[in-house]
Amino acid sequence: MEPKPASESRAVLVKWMGIGDANSAGFVHGGLVMKLCDEAAGIAAIRHCRGRVVTAAMDRMTFILPVHVGELVTCTASVNAAWRTSMEVGVRVEAESPLTGESRHTSTAYLTMVAVDDDGTPTPGPPLATESETERRREREAELRRQNRLAERDEILRHRGEA
């Protein structure tokens, strides 16, 4: 399979936050932000594989600043690294006041998406072709998160006496 650059699959999802998206204090629900991240990551992963994908894990979700009713939320998703069947997709969330244009970084998420066939069985996807130093840094950091995740799983299994 030909390596594909992240720029070919980058996805941008924009949604205007309404009253139904927030709690009584006017702060947008964290769960809604997570859902938008999942959708944006899914689009980037499908574009990378040009096939079906499932979310295997939301590895990290940080809420740096709150989002308010009336703001535009933009989720920008990029494939950070691709392995045999799985890929890490990073999502940057920004909230913008449509009246002033002022924008701030409110969340970051990392999701593992897996390419699957029609039966839902994992299937190989294209490797990632990195094009810039930023993309190479993202790939290195994604590899680190994967190693940490796998090491944690092995450690837990060892503690349970299952490995």
Ligand SMILES: CC(C)(COP(=O)(O)OP(=O)(O)OC[C@H]1O[C@@H](n2cnc3c(N)ncnc32)[C@H](O)[C@@H]1OP(=O)(O)O)[C@@H](O)C(=O)NCCC(=O)NCCS
């Ligand atoms: C994700 C899923 C396909 C993995 O199936 P599996 O039988 O465990 O497959 P494998 O063990 O062969 O793993 C396939 C890949 O997924 C990765 N993976 C599996 N479970 C994972 C997890 N919990 N976290 C991160 N990666 C995971 C593996 O590392 C492997 O990656 P690689 O091929 O790039 O090395 C399966 O667990 C599934 O269908 N889960 C439900 C998905 C879902 O319903 N999502 C919500 C709606 S989209």
